[in-house]
Amino acid sequence: MNDVRINTVVRLFGGGVVALIAIAITTAAGVPNLDASSLGGAVLLAGWIGAWFVIGFSILPYVTLVPAHWLIRHVTELSTDEFVSGVVGLVLGLVIGILLGLPLTNLPDPYNWLLPVGTVLVTGLGMMGLTVAKRADLADSLRSAGLIRPPTVDRPPAQAETGPTTYVDTSVLIDGRITDVVASGFIFGTLVVPRFVVGELQHIADNRDQTRRVRGRRGLEVLAVLQKDHRVAVELSDEDPKEIDAVDAKLVELARRRGAGILTNDYNLNRVAQLDDVRVLNLNQLANALKPAFLPGDQIQVKVIQQGREPGQGLAYLDDGTMIVVEGGGELLDKEIEVTVVRVLQTVAGRMVFAQPKS
Numbered sequence: 001m002n003d004v005r006i007n008t009v010v011r012l013f014g015g016g017v018v019a020l021i022a023i024a025i026t027t028a029a030g031v032p033n034l035d036a037s038s039l040g041g042a043v044l045l046a047g048w049i050g051a052w053f054v055i056g057f058s059i060l061p062y063v064t065l066v067p068a069h070w071l072i073r074h075v076t077e078l079s080t081d082e083f084v085s086g087v088v089g090l091v092l093g094l095v096i097g098i099l100l101g102l103p104l105t106n107l108p109d110p111y112n113w114l115l116p117v118g119t120v121l122v123t124g125l126g127m128m129g130l131t132v133a134k135r136a137d138l139a140d141s142l143r144s145a146g147l148i149r150p151p152t153v154d155r156p157p158a159q160a161e162t163g164p165t166t167y168v169d170t171s172v173l174i175d176g177r178i179t180d181v182v183a184s185g186f187i188f189g190t191l192v193v194p195r196f197v198v199g200e201l202q203h204i205a206d207n208r209d210q211t212r213r214v215r216g217r218r219g220l221e222v223l224a225v226l227q228k229d230h231r232v233a234v235e236l237s238d239e240d241p242k243e244i245d246a247v248d249a250k251l252v253e254l255a256r257r258r259g260a261g262i263l264t265n266d267y268n269l270n271r272v273a274q275l276d277d278v279r280v281l282n283l284n285q286l287a288n289a290l291k292p293a294f295l296p297g298d299q300i301q302v303k304v305i306q307q308g309r310e311p312g313q314g315l316a317y318l319d320d321g322t323m324i325v326v327e328g329g330g331e332l333l334d335k336e337i338e339v340t341v342v343r344v345l346q347t348v349a350g351r352m353v354f355a356q357p358k359s
Contacts (some may be wrong), residue, residue, distance in 0.1 A: 014060025015053040015151035022052035085130050085135035093127030094120060143238075167255045170200050170247065173219035177283055178263070182232050187281070190233045191263070193223060196240050196252065200247055254275050275328060276310025293319050294353050300340040302355075304329045327356040 019248050087090055100123065101116030107125035131138065145256045168191050175229050181187050201223070227234045235328030237254075244250050248269045255262050261279035264270060294300070302316035314329025316339075326332070346352075 010202040011057045011061060014064075014144070015057035019049050020048050053162060081135050082132055085131040085138065089128040089131030090124050095122035096127065097121070097123035113139055137209075147166060157208060165190045165192060165258055165260040166193070167192045167251050167260055167262050167347070168197065169199050169205075169251060169262060169269060170219065171265040171269075172263050172283060173201060173222045174196075174204075174215045174239070175265050175283060175288070176218060176222050179225050179229070181283065182226065185231065186286075187263070188232055190235055191226065192235045192237050192239075192254075192260065194237045194239055194250070196247060196250060198223070198236065242272025248272065252278055256278075287320070288351065291322055292318075294341045294344050296341055296343060298326065299338055299358065300341065300353075300355065301336065301338050302326070303334070303336050305334070306334045307333070323352050325352060325354045327354065329357060332357065 024043040046336070073089070085271055097120030099117075101119040104119065105112050107115065166187070166189060169177070173193075178187070198220075199217050201219040204212050205220060207213050207216065223234075226232065239254050241250055242251050244253055248266065250273075251264075251269070252273050253261055254260070255273070255278045256276055262269065262273050263281045263283070264273075265284050267284075270280050270282050294312065300318075302318070304314035304316050304326055306315050307313065308315050308325055308329050312328050312330045314326040314332055316324040316326060316329070318324065324339065326337075328336070329339075338358045340358050342354045343352065344353050344355055
């Protein structure tokens, strides 16, 4: 309702302003046919002013409100670094344009104003686009020159406001299941991805081996998906303990400093982090914990797909990857059968369920 009222007020104001301009033009020009002293002239004058009122009433919102709403909507969608870099670039471009355009004012008319104005517009918009596109590189250069402060390493985690802080290992990004876990809501807060982890992904993505190259690119794609997910905050951190060489040791040290956790699939990193009393979130352990629990005597519908190691054994797999060893199932390949659980064995590789065909 407020928008409708504002739109109406703007239209009426535009119509009135344009009507006044029409009256001023008529008075200044002294058009004989628009003389109010006669009835015909008065009618023509009223029609003349009314036509201009309609024009002002119709077009003013499209040159004021519509562009303003468009500008406000797009500005609010900008991130803070995009907005700041755009404003700085625009100011620099305008200053450069004014300096370049000053000598052009000595040219003959109309070049003495067309060329300076064009120069200011081109340099202003060009510098604004350039600084927005290169804002990350410019920030790194200013940080290296000491003009802006680098991010603080030993800052306390803001867990009370934004949830827990968790450092992300390369293995989790390559694995890709983290996007589904984040979507489920089991991981929240801030996921911190150090630059050296991104560098390791890029190194893998540039590898000559096709398999490693695909894994590296998948990790970079997963990181891009996480950055767009509103359910979790992703921080690309410049923290890098230079005194430590190994990536895993760097992650453990950074997590220990900030009292944060580590999200990983790496078994060795898991053990090292636990020795340093660092909280570890292992997606493999989470997946194993969510697998259905079986007890001797439970009935399962499976499809035997291959021979087992021992003679007469058949192997089947559940949707979650749990391996079912079917005793006497070697002769039932490619068949859907119902089996009875005999025993369950938990190994380092995962859970194995031993069963036999239902009699």
